[in-house]
Amino acid sequence: MLIGVLALQGAFIEHQQMLAQLGVASREVRQRKHLDGIDGLIIPGGESTTIGKLLDLLDMTEPVRALGRDGLPIWGTCAGMILLARDVGRPQTVLGLLDIAVRRNAFGAQLDSFETPLAIPALGGEPFRAVFIRAPVIEAIGPGVRTVAELADGTIVAAESGDLLATSFHPELTGDTRLHEYFLAKVAKRLLVGAAVGAS
Ligand code: GLN
Secondary structure, X not given: OEEEEEOOOOOHHHHHHHHHHOOOEEEEEOOHHHHOOOOEEEEOOOOHHHHHHHHHHOOOHHHHHHHHHOOOOEEEEXXXXXXXXXXXXXXXXXXXXXXXXXXXXXXXXXXXXXXXXXXXXXXXOOOEEEEEEOOOEEEEEOOOOEEEEEOOOOXXXXXXXXXXXXXXXXXXXXXXXXXXXXXHHHHHHHHHHHHHHHHO
């Protein structure tokens, strides 16, 4: 299994470290050719406008979008979640793969960054220590999109649809590998299905 981590800007190294900790190979995706042969893609946190501009500049927007449409598992964290979204309420390059509407920098100046224990039912067990850094929130989800986590007031901060996952916080900045494992399970499942189809 090889996981691509989009490495144009932002917190990509931390994702790679988490993957290494889980014994999974990763590749920094900086150019189109680095997309070849990956089994899943993580789009890290950072600045979504910058990452979007770089994707355009490097002619990578459409190739990444096409891979997502073809079913490549993609996980976007924070800025990565914004890039996955269909609607960001302002003109900027996004992939538009996931039917969610997001609001950037939703927690305002005072709460630019904070940590909170977050219940994530799909992970079971202990709450997740969620780190929010100038984080977006999900204001609406379309049909076929499932809420994965919400704050106590009902604000949606993680959602998924098929093999696309979006989290508005930064799981790569904690020692908790559970969300990485959750994403890797999607990748593994898709690889198994692909192998079964190939063998039949
Ligand atoms: N505020 C950033 C944006 O709008 C996201 C912040 C982050 O990724 N930590 O792109």
